[in-house]
Amino acid sequence: MADEITFDDFLKVDIRVGRVTRAEPYPEARKPAIKMWVDFGPELGEKKTSAQVTAHYTPETLIGRQVVAVVNFPPRQIGRFMSEILVLGLSDSQGDIVLLGPDKDVPVGERMH
Template sequence: MDNIITFEDFTKVDLRIGTIIQVKDFPNAKKPAYQLTIDFGDLGTKKSSAQITTLYSKDDLLNRQIVAVVNFPKKQIADFMSECLVVGAVKEKDVFLLHPETKVKNGSVVS
């Protein structure tokens, strides 16, 4: 592997558990996506654009807990400002969201 990182590099990534509290269509995105609002407890809410429309409906996503990186800089995607990165496993072109097995407190650290 050419992209080896150190443990110190990994500790800089702030992975947290959040609950999706709002899901909107994102018609201005280049690829099909949703606009998500995610509750991270004491960290507050953050917005994210997610290209997960092939496997998940808006109803599937509402109130679902997910894993996200919360310490990336904001990124402009079309007319939307994404504030975190929802994490998933990719199989072919589909993204399968990562999530805790049982409900945990929003904002919990993933390590």
């Protein structure tokens, strides 16, 4: 179990839903990954990331999918690609990542409550 945090600590993490608008293989990555561009609506616009999700997804299956991401981390260099967000997921029984997303369509940019 992680360290206990306060509600104010939780509110500092900006978690929002976005829609994948573009996705490409990332063969230069050390571990198999996919580059994704995610639209968070007019307030935040489009942000990009790299995610190790190749066991369950292809670039084609990601396009149009709603995903949940932390949008207020500083950008991070992943190889030659600058990642601006952290898309959230869980490990399945094999250790492969399954993306988190709403089970019903919601407006892009909606912040998690």
